Amino acid sequence: MSSAPAAVNEPRTSAAQTVMRTFRDRPVVPLLVLLGILALAFIGLNPRTNITEWVASTLRAAIPLAILAGCQTIVMLTGGIDLSVAATASMSAFVAASLLEQQGLAVAIIVPLVIAVIIGVINGIGSGVFRVHPLIMTLGMGLVVFGASNAWQLLTVKTSSGVPPEIRQIGSATVLGFVPVSLVVFVPLALIIVIGLRRTGYGRLLYAIGDNPIAARLSGARSWQVLVVLYAISAVLAAIAGYLISGFTNVASVTLADSYLLPSVAAAVIGGTSIFGGRGGYTGTIVGALILTVATSLLFSLGFPEAVRQILFGLLIVLVAAGYARVTGET
Amino acid sequence: MTAAAQPVTSGSPDAMEAAGRAVRRNTWILGLLVFLVALLVFTKLIQPNYGPTGIQGLAVSAAALVLAAVAQAIVVISGGIDLSIGAMIAFTNVVAAAAMLKADDQTGVAIAIGVLLLGLLIGAVNGALIVVTRVADIIVTLAMSFVWAGCALLVLSVPGGQADTWLTSLASGSVLTEWLPKPAVLVLLVIAIIWIPLRRSRLGLSLYAIGSNQLAAFRSGVSVGRTKIISYALAGLFSALAGLAVTANTGIGTPLPGGYTLTSVAAVVLGGVSLAGGRGGVVGPIIAVMILSLIRTDMTFLNLNSNLATVTQGVILIVVVMFGSLAALRRRRA
Numbered sequence: 001m002s003s004a005p006a007a008v009n010e011p012r013t014s015a016a017q018t019v020m021r022t023f024r025d026r027p028v029v030p031l032l033v034l035l036g037i038l039a040l041a042f043i044g045l046n047p048r049t050n051i052t053e054w055v056a057s058t059l060r061a062a063i064p065l066a067i068l069a070g071c072q073t074i075v076m077l078t079g080g081i082d083l084s085v086a087a088t089a090s091m092s093a094f095v096a097a098s099l100l101e102q103q104g105l106a107v108a109i110i111v112p113l114v115i116a117v118i119i120g121v122i123n124g125i126g127s128g129v130f131r132v133h134p135l136i137m138t139l140g141m142g143l144v145v146f147g148a149s150n151a152w153q154l155l156t157v158k159t160s161s162g163v164p165p166e167i168r169q170i171g172s173a174t175v176l177g178f179v180p181v182s183l184v185v186f187v188p189l190a191l192i193i194v195i196g197l198r199r200t201g202y203g204r205l206l207y208a209i210g211d212n213p214i215a216a217r218l219s220g221a222r223s224w225q226v227l228v229v230l231y232a233i234s235a236v237l238a239a240i241a242g243y244l245i246s247g248f249t250n251v252a253s254v255t256l257a258d259s260y261l262l263p264s265v266a267a268a269v270i271g272g273t274s275i276f277g278g279r280g281g282y283t284g285t286i287v288g289a290l291i292l293t294v295a296t297s298l299l300f301s302l303g304f305p306e307a308v309r310q311i312l313f314g315l316l317i318v319l320v321a322a323g324y325a326r327v328t329g330e331t
Numbered sequence: 332m333t334a335a336a337q338p339v340t341s342g343s344p345d346a347m348e349a350a351g352r353a354v355r356r357n358t359w360i361l362g363l364l365v366f367l368v369a370l371l372v373f374t375k376l377i378q379p380n381y382g383p384t385g386i387q388g389l390a391v392s393a394a395a396l397v398l399a400a401v402a403q404a405i406v407v408i409s410g411g412i413d414l415s416i417g418a419m420i421a422f423t424n425v426v427a428a429a430a431m432l433k434a435d436d437q438t439g440v441a442i443a444i445g446v447l448l449l450g451l452l453i454g455a456v457n458g459a460l461i462v463v464t465r466v467a468d469i470i471v472t473l474a475m476s477f478v479w480a481g482c483a484l485l486v487l488s489v490p491g492g493q494a495d496t497w498l499t500s501l502a503s504g505s506v507l508t509e510w511l512p513k514p515a516v517l518v519l520l521v522i523a524i525i526w527i528p529l530r531r532s533r534l535g536l537s538l539y540a541i542g543s544n545q546l547a548a549f550r551s552g553v554s555v556g557r558t559k560i561i562s563y564a565l566a567g568l569f570s571a572l573a574g575l576a577v578t579a580n581t582g583i584g585t586p587l588p589g590g591y592t593l594t595s596v597a598a599v600v601l602g603g604v605s606l607a608g609g610r611g612g613v614v615g616p617i618i619a620v621m622i623l624s625l626i627r628t629d630m631t632f633l634n635l636n637s638n639l640a641t642v643t644q645g646v647i648l649i650v651v652v653m654f655g656s657l658a659a660l661r662r663r664r665a
Contacts, residue, residue, distance in 0.1 A: 081469075083593075126649060126653060130653040130656055130657060131656045131660065132649065132652045132653055132656055133600075133606050133652075135412075135469075135596070135606065136596070136597075136600050136606065136648065136649075136652050137649060137652075139593055139596060139597065139648070140597070140644075140645040140646070140648035140649040140652075141645065141649065142593075142645070143593075143597075143641050143642070143644055143645030143648070144641075144642050144645035144646060144649075146638075146641060147638045147639060147640070147641030147642035147643075147644075147645065148638075148642055150636075150638035150641070151636050151638045151639055151642070154636055154638070262473055262476070262477070265470075265473060266473065266474065269470050275467045275469060275470060276467065305484070305485075305488070306481075306484055306488075307481045307482070307483075307484035307485040307488070308481065308485070309481070310477045310478070310480055310481030310484065311477065311478045311481035311482065311485075312481075313477050313481075314474040314475055314476070314477030314478035314481065315474070315478060317470070317473070317474035317477070318460060318464065318466065318470075318471060318474045318475070321464065321466040321467075321470050321471070321474070322464035322465075322466055324466075325464055325465045325466050326465075
């Protein structure tokens with residue numbers, strides 16, 4: 001930001017700078033090292049853990065977070081943020097549970113996805129066409145979705161029951177004893193996002209718009225169309241994450257995913273995606289979500305009370321983000 | 332817009348022009364005021380016995396939120412955003428309630444002052460971290476919201492504590508006439524005492540300067556880092572005031588952050604403060620909070636599901652901001 005003195009930096013090539021450059025270009029490497037350290041610490045401190053089981057439970061907990069963080073990643077690449085993902089995820093889980101009995105599984109799954117697309121399109125129109133700041137647009141939309149699902153809850157008089165058994169299977173069951181079923185949902189999604197961002201024109205457009213919106217417009221990108229599609233994708237991903245969370249916890253309530261909102265932003269940031277747009281990727285985000293999950297269970301196993309866990313969690317985010325700022329030299 | 336004020340009429344053209352200029356400069360706030368008055372009239376229509384008690388209730392429910400909105404406004408004006416306001420309110424709230432549990436009135440006053448200093452300190456920590464780490468404001472304050480919420484849980488793990496009687500007595504009653512609730516007068520007085528001298532000082536100008544163009548401010552000799560830390564410290568101070576207001580209102584300390592953070596952002600934007608920084612004041616956000624609170628009250632009067640109030644708040648936020656940015660787009664084109 002006010003980096004007037006930083007501009008004088010001469011390009012020098014020392015060993016330290018080569019290391020720094022590797023870290024900047026491949027943030028996944030140091031992140032994996034950090035993840036390894038955290039995992040080793042956990043296993044070292046709890047020698048009696050059944051490792052396969054622990055890995056499976058960590059993955060099950062991390063996958064919904066990784067998907068929600070994926071929403072933040074793709075949106076943050078364009079310089080935006082999506083604060084409506086938590087409300088959308090809770091909505092999808094709750095609406096699915098409430099529709100299951102009368103309408104059957106197919107309708108219960110599809111209706112929330114359709115609602116999610118509508119939410120996303122409105123988000124996209126607001127921030128793309130009307131140029132409302134994405135923070136405000138998605139914050140307002142989150143309020144609308146949360147209030148509407150609450151009203152729907154009162155209408156159907158259903159608090160939290162009837163997570164569809166199929167969804168419960170996907171969220172919490174394992175195959176072959178240790179592979180969580182949610183991986184089956186997650187791996188294709190993750191591949192689509194990673195390859196989509198790296199190899200497709202649409203993915204490059206996201207980086208272009210985030211990096212320099214005016215240059216992107218002058219070179220022919222219709223940024224509003226890109227954004228409408230982008231926020232719709234984000235909302236659909238959030239809805240899928242909502243299913244997984246409700247399957248994982250066997251609860252469907254309108255506040256189900258609220259506690260995931262801030263960690264989802266944190267995971268994307270730890271993963272190396274810049275909140276100002278134009279830099280980042282999904283692989284880092286996945287590792288970021290894993291780091292947050294492992295760190296949580298590590299702090300939990302050390303017997304820290306909730307209070308201390310939250311404090312250390314917050315400090316971890318600041319530390320990692322500060323490390324990035326130092327390495328990349330930007331804010 | 333500009334043409335209307337140009338023709339010079341008889342009488343005192345200067346005064347006319349000045350008035351016209353004042354109206355033009357404060358269109359947004361005037362619009363909000365008109366909306367608030369219309370909303371009050373509407374409230375009176377749907378609930379004919381809406382009177383002093385209703386106003387009293389409005390003041391009590393809005394007091395903490397007004398202070399939170401002012402805290403957010405100061406940070407946003409200086410080009411940042413503070414997502415830890417709700418957590419700071421929870422932290423100061425439980426510290427006040429826990430410390431006042433077995434304290435007499437004298438110590439109670441000392442505790443209140445100590446809580447305000449604590450607010451200044453934790454706000455300054457936020458600001459210092461932003462300046463030192465050079466990480467985006469939104470990330471640092473997001474992370475620090477976990478830290479302050481954790482600190483609140485350290486102090487009290489379950490709702491508890493107690494507020495002194497002098498403090499709770501501030502949250503009820505009225506001044507002069509029954510139409511002037513004491514909490515409203517107090518909150519506005521506190522804001523005026525801190526904000527008006529600040530706004531007119533060199534520091535106030537620096538806040539606007541770093542918000543509108545950091546580099547330009549830096550080159551004209553403003554110490555950007557120091558000003559930024561001060562703006563976050565002020566936000567901490569106002570959050571602590573909001574925390575005291577919550578303590579006074581509820582009589583206990585609750586370690587969980589309420590919805591203050593996001594509502595304060597909404598109020599600030601509705602109040603005409605640009606998220607880009609450097610523009611707006613605290614009057615708009617204050618009126619915006621009253622509008623948002625009154626809408627909630629009206630929904631209960633209309634026997635509507637109170638969750639629809641959340642929907643309405645969201646819709647108003649989106650529509651108003653859309654309208655604002657459309658107007659800005661048209662102005663740029665014209």
